[in-house]
Amino acid sequence: MPPPVVPTLGIPEDLGIPEDGEAEPKQDLLGLPRDRMATLLEGLIDKPYRIDQIYRALHEHGVDDFGQITTLSKDLRASLQREFTIGLPQEATRHQSADGTVKYLFRLHDGATIETVDIPDGDRRTLCLSSQAGCALACRFCVTGFWGGGRNLTSGEIVAQVLTAKRRDVEGTHGLNLVFMGMGEPLLNLDNLHTALEILLEQISWRRVTVSTAGILPGIEAMAAWPVRPQLAISLHAPDEDRRSEIMPINRKYPLKELLPLLARFPLARKQRITFEYILIRDFNDAKGDADLLAQLLKGLPAKVNLIPLNGDPVLGEEMRSPEPRRVEAFRQRLLERGLMATTRRQRGDDISAACGQLRVPNREPRGFRRSNLRY
Numbered sequence: 001m002p003p004p005v006v007p008t009l010g011i012p013e014d015l016g017i018p019e020d021g022e023a024e025p026k027q028d029l030l031g032l033p034r035d036r037m038a039t040l041l042e043g044l045i046d047k048p049y050r051i052d053q054i055y056r057a058l059h060e061h062g063v064d065d066f067g068q069i070t071t072l073s074k075d076l077r078a079s080l081q082r083e084f085t086i087g088l089p090q091e092a093t094r095h096q097s098a099d100g101t102v103k104y105l106f107r108l109h110d111g112a113t114i115e116t117v118d119i120p121d122g123d124r125r126t127l128c129l130s131s132q133a134g135c136a137l138a139c140r141f142c143v144t145g146f147w148g149g150g151r152n153l154t155s156g157e158i159v160a161q162v163l164t165a166k167r168r169d170v171e172g173t174h175g176l177n178l179v180f181m182g183m184g185e186p187l188l189n190l191d192n193l194h195t196a197l198e199i200l201l202e203q204i205s206w207r208r209v210t211v212s213t214a215g216i217l218p219g220i221e222a223m224a225a226w227p228v229r230p231q232l233a234i235s236l237h238a239p240d241e242d243r244r245s246e247i248m249p250i251n252r253k254y255p256l257k258e259l260l261p262l263l264a265r266f267p268l269a270r271k272q273r274i275t276f277e278y279i280l281i282r283d284f285n286d287a288k289g290d291a292d293l294l295a296q297l298l299k300g301l302p303a304k305v306n307l308i309p310l311n312g313d314p315v316l317g318e319e320m321r322s323p324e325p326r327r328v329e330a331f332r333q334r335l336l337e338r339g340l341m342a343t344t345r346r347q348r349g350d351d352i353s354a355a356c357g358q359l360r361v362p363n364r365e366p367r368g369f370r371r372s373n374l375r376y
């Protein structure tokens, strides 16, 4: 059987942008879970199963125009066209790395831009999603943080990033993993993240979806109460309070001494673990003694550590350098000796600045960056 025709990602004709004098942008149906869509469309549809037809057309077939949903009557298609929009973003650029990683730059309806990275790995792929257009948390090792904060993404803008992968992948969501490790702090956009996850977790198992946070305590508490939760990852990056505060200012507000006890109470399935991401920065946090401190810090937690050699970027300064590979491996071995599960993340897409911490907002002036703040 020939593979189904997958539409290429184009620019939808109607982005829902208000013209001069037009009061409100049209409501984006992509960001609505099934029950909310049913309530919204109650007066338009003749039979309840129409909701299913519209929902599947959007999320399984990836239509970008209501006119393509030919199972609906002409009148209903016209009404949908008039009152709503399918908020697929404009693909401004697409770069492909030598290792197959693809980085998209999407322009949203108001001109804000985000990056999404698609990382293939055999018959699997991982999509690295953005949750905000920029990030206000200003982690010192992160290019996104260097460029400063932007607005929250809507639930539709989060879901739309996933639809791009489906458009490139005739197998749909087969083998697809989602990680919220792109631009922004997902737990500072909690409501829209939760709504997007309601939609995404209908199609993809929670085990293949990971939300990574810098440690926003109220957000973690809220996540703990969700009936269906994705996997949790914590951007840790330092083995003690002082050094974490130095490279992650958010640690002053939500310090390790409050974060770690909260994680110890976080509800997990059997054998599930919390991932702790640890960016290794040369001569800052990469000594064997730091591995000992890290093992001590995570003692008793259901933890696995993901080591990430820093992806250097000129805007971060000379001080921010990656350790030698043998030093990275020595650090990992030390963690294993101390009884921690530890892996090293393979660098992907660094030739197109799509690697961890390299996503940026190209149309914005950077925040006032004081390199003298770095003490290495």
Ligand code: SF4
Pocket (backbone or CB within 6 Å): 135, 136, 137, 138, 139, 142, 143, 144, 145, 146, 182, 183, 184, 185, 214, 235, 357
């Ligand atoms: S590492 Fe994450 S939380 Fe920190 S500045 Fe970058 S995007 Fe924001």
